Amino acid sequence: MHTLILNMLNFVQNLPPVMQALIGTSFTWMTTALGATVIFTAKEVHRKILDWMYGFAGGIMIAAIYWSLLQPAIEMSKGEDFLNRLKSTAGFLVGGILLWGVDKILKNLHIKETEEIKTTWRRVIMLVFAVTLENIPEGLSIGVAFGAVAAGLPSAALPAAIALSIGVGIQNFPEGLAISMILRRMGASRLKSFWYGQLPGMAEPIAGVIGAEAVTITQPIMPYALAFAAGAMIFVLIKEVIPESQRSGNTELATMGTIIGFAVMMIIDAVFG
Numbered sequence: 001m002h003t004l005i006l007n008m009l010n011f012v013q014n015l016p017p018v019m020q021a022l023i024g025t026s027f028t029w030m031t032t033a034l035g036a037t038v039i040f041t042a043k044e045v046h047r048k049i050l051d052w053m054y055g056f057a058g059g060i061m062i063a064a065i066y067w068s069l070l071q072p073a074i075e076m077s078k079g080e081d082f083l084n085r086l087k088s089t090a091g092f093l094v095g096g097i098l099l100w101g102v103d104k105i106l107k108n109l110h111i112k113e114t115e116e117i118k119t120t121w122r123r124v125i126m127l128v129f130a131v132t133l134e135n136i137p138e139g140l141s142i143g144v145a146f147g148a149v150a151a152g153l154p155s156a157a158l159p160a161a162i163a164l165s166i167g168v169g170i171q172n173f174p175e176g177l178a179i180s181m182i183l184r185r186m187g188a189s190r191l192k193s194f195w196y197g198q199l200p201g202m203a204e205p206i207a208g209v210i211g212a213e214a215v216t217i218t219q220p221i222m223p224y225a226l227a228f229a230a231g232a233m234i235f236v237l238i239k240e241v242i243p244e245s246q247r248s249g250n251t252e253l254a255t256m257g258t259i260i261g262f263a264v265m266m267i268i269d270a271v272f273g
Contacts, residue, residue: 032201035176059261060167095231143211
């Protein structure tokens with residue numbers, strides 16, 4: 001098994017960074033679609049399972065955000081003067097603040113939707129649009145992580161970039177499921193609920209390719225890009241993923257899922273890093 005995984009890592013490592021990012025983000029899109037397909041076979045999924053999955057994905061993402069994004073950004077700034085060492089801090093703050101601004105805009109759009117939009121299909125479009133915007137930084141982060149590996153940064157590791165893709169993918173499964181279930185309850189057909197449930201995941205391969213291409217072409221912005229992606233992902237993680245895992249009262253189950261997810265990432269880093 002260990003040999004098989006090493007062979008797979010070697011195969012992926014020999015691919016161009018844009019192709020690596022495309023594969024990683026296509027996986028996250030696929031898991032979104034997989035979650036949405038549940039609408040064809042079940043009316044509901046046990047909330048405890050979803051909460052554990054959110055927690056597990058959160059644990060992987062916390063670890064991967066540091067090892068895939070922040071640590072390489074910090075390492076790149078070592079040995080420089082004080083102001084240049086703040087590149088990673090500046091990028092991290094800008095990423096978080098930008099996502100905070102996007103979140104504010106989405107809240108205002110939601111208010112307008114509830115007050116002004118009456119037809120079901122427009123509510124569907126608004127919901128899908130909001131989730132798609134939230135998925136863009138996830139795709140960018142994965143692309144930037146693979147771009148950092150291709151740039152040859154000593155602290156950037158391919159297993160960590162892959163783990164980030166896995167963490168986002170696990171988190172996207174219940175996301176696709178939740179959207180399709182909501183749309184079904186709003187009166188949409190099963191096919192339409194599936195289509196719109198998987199649709200936000202399509203943004204991630206596009207964003208991933210852009211992120212990988214950007215950091216490989218303009219390497220001087222690498223510390224800012226890595227830290228920016230980390231700040232954006234931390235905002236999404238703390239604002240959406242972790243609270244969602246605890247919203248139904250399964251706090252201990254979700255917390256243990258988070259710890260196990262982090263431990264899995266530690267094992268991946270120890271064995272393949």
